[in-house]
Amino acid sequence: MSTERASGAELLRRALVDAGTRVMFGHPGGAILPFYDALHGAPGPYHVLCRHEQGAAHAADGYARASGEVGVCVATSGPGATNLVTGLTTSLMDGVPVVAITGQVPSHLIGTDAFQECDTLGIMLPVTKHGYAVQRASEIPEIVAEAFEIARSGRPGPVLIDIPKDVQLAEAEIPDALAGQVNCSAIPEEQRRERFANSWVDGEPATTGAAVAAALARLRASQRPILIVGRGVVCSMTTGAVFELAEATNLPVVTTLLGLDAFPTLHPQCVGMPGMHGTERANHAISESDLIIGMGLRFDDRVTGKVSRFAPDAGIIHFDVDPRAHGRTIRTDIAVLGDLGDTLPPFVRGAREGYRVPSAWWRRMEQWRREAGKPDVPMDSRTAEGPMSGRQVSRAIARVVRRDHAIVVTDVGQHQMWLAQEVADAEPGTHLTSGGLGTMGYALPAALGAAIAAPERPVWAVIGDGGFQMTSQELATVVQEGLHLRIAIMNNGALGMVRQWQMRIHGGRRVASDLGAPDFAALATAYRIQAETIDRAGELEDALDRAAAWPGPVLLDLRIPAEDEVYPMVPAGAALNEMWMHAPGEKVAP
Numbered sequence: 279m280s281t282e283r284a285s286g287a288e289l290l291r292r293a294l295v296d297a298g299t300r301v302m303f304g305h306p307g308g309a310i311l312p313f314y315d316a317l318h319g320a321p322g323p324y325h326v327l328c329r330h331e332q333g334a335a336h337a338a339d340g341y342a343r344a345s346g347e348v349g350v351c352v353a354t355s356g357p358g359a360t361n362l363v364t365g366l367t368t369s370l371m372d373g374v375p376v377v378a379i380t381g382q383v384p385s386h387l388i389g390t391d392a393f394q395e396c397d398t399l400g401i402m403l404p405v406t407k408h409g410y411a412v413q414r415a416s417e418i419p420e421i422v423a424e425a426f427e428i429a430r431s432g433r434p435g436p437v438l439i440d441i442p443k444d445v446q447l448a449e450a451e452i453p454d455a456l457a458g459q460v461n462c463s464a465i466p467e468e469q470r471r472e473r474f475a476n477s478w479v480d481g482e483p484a485t486t487g488a489a490v491a492a493a494l495a496r497l498r499a500s501q502r503p504i505l506i507v508g509r510g511v512v513c514s515m516t517t518g519a520v521f522e523l524a525e526a527t528n529l530p531v532v533t534t535l536l537g538l539d540a541f542p543t544l545h546p547q548c549v550g551m552p553g554m555h556g557t558e559r560a561n562h563a564i565s566e567s568d569l570i571i572g573m574g575l576r577f578d579d580r581v582t583g584k585v586s587r588f589a590p591d592a593g594i595i596h597f598d599v600d601p602r603a604h605g606r607t608i609r610t611d612i613a614v615l616g617d618l619g620d621t622l623p624p625f626v627r628g629a630r631e632g633y634r635v636p637s638a639w640w641r642r643m644e645q646w647r648r649e650a651g652k653p654d655v656p657m658d659s660r661t662a663e664g665p666m667s668g669r670q671v672s673r674a675i676a677r678v679v680r681r682d683h684a685i686v687v688t689d690v691g692q693h694q695m696w697l698a699q700e701v702a703d704a705e706p707g708t709h710l711t712s713g714g715l716g717t718m719g720y721a722l723p724a725a726l727g728a729a730i731a732a733p734e735r736p737v738w739a740v741i742g743d744g745g746f747q748m749t750s751q752e753l754a755t756v757v758q759e760g761l762h763l764r765i766a767i768m769n770n771g772a773l774g775m776v777r778q779w780q781m782r783i784h785g786g787r788r789v790a791s792d793l794g795a796p797d798f799a800a801l802a803t804a805y806r807i808q809a810e811t812i813d814r815a816g817e818l819e820d821a822l823d824r825a826a827a828w829p830g831p832v833l834l835d836l837r838i839p840a841e842d843e844v845y846p847m848v849p850a851g852a853a854l855n856e857m858w859m860h861a862p863g864e865k866v867a868p
Contacts, residue, residue: 286415287316287446290379291323292456293422299323299350301341301730302379303334307354309394310381312446323350326730326759329751331358333723335365336749338376340724342369343710344685345731346515348429349376355383356394359440360401364717366436367405371714372536373513373600375434377425378406384444385413402438409438415450432617433600434513477615478604486621489614493571493595494628496612497527500569500593502639505529506552506581509536509713510574510598512706514618517541520573523626528635530643532560534575536713539704550648553581554848555695559646561846561854564589566642573597574618577607578714587853597621650699650846662816668842670815671768672696675740678822684736684764685710685728689721689745692774695844697740708735719748722765726752729761736764736826743769743795753805756831764825765807765833767798772840782862783849792840802833813837 284292290313294302303326306314317325328334331353338349349369353359359380369376382388383395399409408428410421418441425437477489484492497503511520517540524531524541530549531541541548550557552564561583564570570592575581577596582588588608596604597614604613614621651669655661672693679686680702687710688694694711701709710728712720725739746767756763777791802809808828812821812835825832846857 282452283449284452285312285316285446286412286418286441286448286450287312289415289418289450289452289456290422290441290446291316291320292452293419294350295322296419296456297422297426298347300347301326302350302352303328303337303341303727304352305329305331305334305354305358307358307381307394309355309383309443310352310358310379310446312443313352313379313381313441325352326755328723328755330749331361332365332719333749333752333755335362335376335378336368336717336720336723337727337752337755339365339369339374340687340710340727341731342374342376343724344707344728346707347731348426349374349727350379351376352379354381354394355398356396358394359398360396363401363405364715366402366438368712368715368717368720369436370405370407372712373434373509374436375429376436377422377429378402378436378438380438380440381446382411382440382442385442386444388442398440399438405436406438407435410440412439412441412445415445415448418450419453419456433510433603478613480611486614486616487624489612490621490624490628493612493614493625496569496593496595497571497629498633501636502567502642503529503569503571503635504532504563504567504592506532506534506564506570506572506575507537507540508534508573508575509540510618511537511540514574514599515706516618516622517706519618519622519626523622523629526626526630527633528640529571530563530635530640532564534581534713535698535711537575538698538701539706539709540574542703543701544703549643550650551698552854553583555650555699555844555846556848556854556857557648557650557699558846558857558859559643559648561848561857562646563643565853565855567592569593569595571595571597573622576603576714579607582608583848583854584851597625657816662814664815665813666815666818666836666838668692668696668768668770668838668844669700671766671818671836671838672700674818674822675738675766676700676702678826679704679738682736682826684708684738685732686738686740687711687721687725687728689741690716690718691742691745692770692778692842692844693740693742693768718742718745721745722749723752723755725763725765726756726759726761729763730759736762738764738766740766740768742774743767743771743798744773744793746798747795750801753802753807757805757807761831762829763831765802765831766825767833767835768838769795769798769835770838770840770842771795774840775844777840778843781843782847798833798835807831807833809833809835811835811837
């Protein structure tokens with residue numbers, strides 16, 4: 279042990295550097311100030327000052343998704359810590375590795391209702407994988423190393439470290455590993471892979487190897503199989519193995535919202551996104567399949583529709599690293615528990631040996647549409663002067679994103695679903711959105727985190743006018759960091775998805791869904807951001823090209839009609855094959 283001593287705050291800084299932290303996102307306050315003082319003049323980590331702690335949590339999430347590293351966010355005690363809750367819950371639901379560091383009131387004041395005191399650990403327990411309440415400065419290096427390991431291992435997720443102010447000020451000996459440290463590690467150690475032996479087959483415990491063998495036997499016996507891939511394929515870096523499996527067997531591939539960048543969406547074997555706003559082909563294929571092979575997804579309710587009628591004639595094989603995911607929402611016949619990096623290769627090797635999906639199954643699927651929207655209407659002088667549709671805007675943005683190999687970050691609502699339906703061949707780690715929690719306000723701060731993580735790539739933040747107003751203060755952070763972020767607001771003057779549900783599910787009774795807004799272009803200009811307002815279809819393409827080429831941050835206010843709605847749509851309580859292809863009662867030309 280080194281005889282050199284340092285404060286707990288300095289130990290924390292050094293431990294973060296040793297864990298591979300290059301960038302962290304936060305907002306200072308009294309109880310965390312000793313740590314911020316330790317950053318003064320230090321070689322790292324680099325700190326990004328966000329304008330709200332929720333923005334810091336989302337920025338850390340976006341950074342983690344785009345970089346593959348652990349995201350780090352920092353906040354003070356009390357309201358600073360509680361403002362992280364939504365962002366950390368978003369990361370937990372979507373399996374994103376984040377370490378949150380919060381200051382706490384001095385130890386002798388804990389439990390006295392001191393100024394800005396709250397039970398941070400208790401509040402955070404349901405929304406994190408693990409939490410630490412640090413009691414001694416000497417514990418900090420080991421706790422930080424363990425927190426990063428927990429955040430990365432198994433199913434990734436957020437971990438909390440809560441440190442009282444006096445512990446940050448107290449001194450302890452510097453471990454040898456942290457002594458003499460002068461700069462940041464470039465990349466954290468490779469994510470540890472875990473092997474599990476508690477898989478099951480038809481309810482009976484089985485080794486992982488036996489479960490893989492049973493899964494192969496079911497595949498070879500199937501006539502109408504479907505492969506569904508989720509974000510776990512991206513996290514485990516097994517997109518190449520999934521591609522090999524699909525091409526070797528001719529399996530139809532369904533990509534979940536969080537798995538849109540796990541398999542090329544324009545590949546002829548991709549049948550689309552499933553669920554509430556999934557494609558006709560994907561939802562009908564799942565409903566008529568005899569075998570579902572799920573890889574790295576949660577089978578959540580937005581994917582399954584009415585659970586009792588999900589794939590009624592299919593056996594279910596589920597590959598996932600999280601033991602809680604197996605059988606949680608749907609009946610699972612074969613659970614293959616473990617990191618896909620370990621379990622998928624033997625399955626691929628076995629599947630390559632002589633199995634091909636019957637051509638009759640493909641002929642059946644080709645009767646259903648793979649695309650969600652109608653083809654583009656040719657532009658003429660009349661349509662050029664007319665309004666833009668949400669579909670048109672999303673399709674145009676998707677084309678620019680694909681052309682420029684950009685990262686796209688979407689918020690939550692109609693624009694999120696339109697763009698998900700139009701995303702074209704997104705590379706792994708380039709389609710970022712809040713799936714499980716459905717967090718409005720996610721996109722702008724997450725996009726700035728992604729832009730810092732991947733400065734060599736263009737980043738688009740696509741946001742509804744409602745979500746944008748929840749975290750628009752992070753425009754200041756975008757300017758502060760000099761980020762070349764492209765921000766596209768799909769502005770319909772409403773909480774669009776709420777309005778659609780009120781119109782279609784609640785008898786057209788609209789309450790609190792019409793939304794006023796400032797002049798977004800003027801707001802952006804006030805932040806010294808280049809901005810345009812576009813409301814005519816003929817102006818869209820050129821505006822997107824200008825935004826793509828602009829050397830600094832740019833904001834486009836894209837005006838679309840409030841009446842525009844997202845279809846297909848599976849109404850709540852319906853089976854996947856009971857989707858509405860258009861608004862009920864709408865007359866559609868044959």
